[in-house]
Amino acid sequence: MADIPLYACAPRYIRTIAFPHVLVLIDYRTGRVRCLLPKSAAHWQDAARSGHLTAMPLPLAAHLLHVGALRPTSKPVSWGPPVSAPAPAPSWGSAEHPAGLTRAARPFTTTAGAALAATWAIERAGSRKSVMNRLILALRASVCAARRPASPAEATEAVLSIRRSAWHAPVRTACLEESVAAVLLLSAHRLSVVWCHGIAADPVRLHAWVQTVDGGPVAEPPSTLDYTPALTIGARHQQHP
Template identity: 75%
Template sequence: MPQPLAAHLIHTGALSPTREPASWDAPLSAPAPAASWGGAEHPAGLTRATGPVNAKAAVALATTWSITRVGRRKRAMNRLVRALQASSSATCRPASPAEASEAVLAVRRTAWHAPVRTACLEESAAATFLLATRRLSVVWCHGIAADPVRLHAWVQTVDGGPVAEPPSTRAYTPALTIGARHQHRL
């Protein structure tokens, strides 16, 4: 009698029972999926970054890096979420689209010079921390897109507009958002 998993796989057509061992079918060829946001729309390589390095953005990036690297690796995202929640709770007013864009772009410019991994997660968290130093809030988003499954993190203004993001960001559904507490405050 087949095991429950094997029986389920046979029932769904994922496995075919045979009496004799047989060779596997040749793999199907398919086009490679498009790269996620970090590789497709933010080219990597040795290029000269434009704009000044911002010292406060560097501190925000270093803070993000420290939060994710100090302690048990499997708890890194939990630590980052708690830090983002704490920084969001200390804000007084929503950042304007211009203020939010300035922060995101300052972090991105500065990240070109960082000797550590700096992808969307680090950039969006650092921009959120940078704005929080001025007691300004944005909504930090961590989302998912399907087919192929991709993750992305970004910031958006309190009224919902993604900040300094390409149109492809709209393909992501936010799974976690932090920082919408000023949404209806005047």
């Protein structure tokens, strides 16, 4: 405890989302999610405004420094406030949140398989702890290749083609893999969409999806609107962790 610095700030790869009952920290190096209950969340907010670690109890400050959610600074540096998220409607554990249930036609069939294979290769190209970071780097690189935004029809065809191929995949393919592969598939055709990674509460859960540059979620159920975006990559909406 004696080595706790006086000042610290949250690195850019940490995104915070504030629900009324919990503050969620997402580490986009590792994909790790941590939650701070209201009392600890209030200490985080105080430290964010002042840059002083004295605003936090020493055990909490030591833990956040140890896991990389904070890093020491030589002087007080305030960091941005968390993204505000609305209070979730009470579900009592019974709410259903479907995703990706629409069956696909046959567009981009061959390249869809290649995009999925590329996504899986990126995931397995290094340490499991840095999977999210590698995927984000690949997404950033792919959006630079686009020449024009994908139309809603083009984006929908790509997402559903990826989803169709994923149903026959021998490895795990969830929303993260599907959404990344859809971006890679469209970038192969020099088309762009916005990749989104968001969070919802009650319970705290994550979801990844794509949306058109000027529109809403592509081939997603209405429940996707319950998610507050924490990170978006693509077009002018791009954010860097």
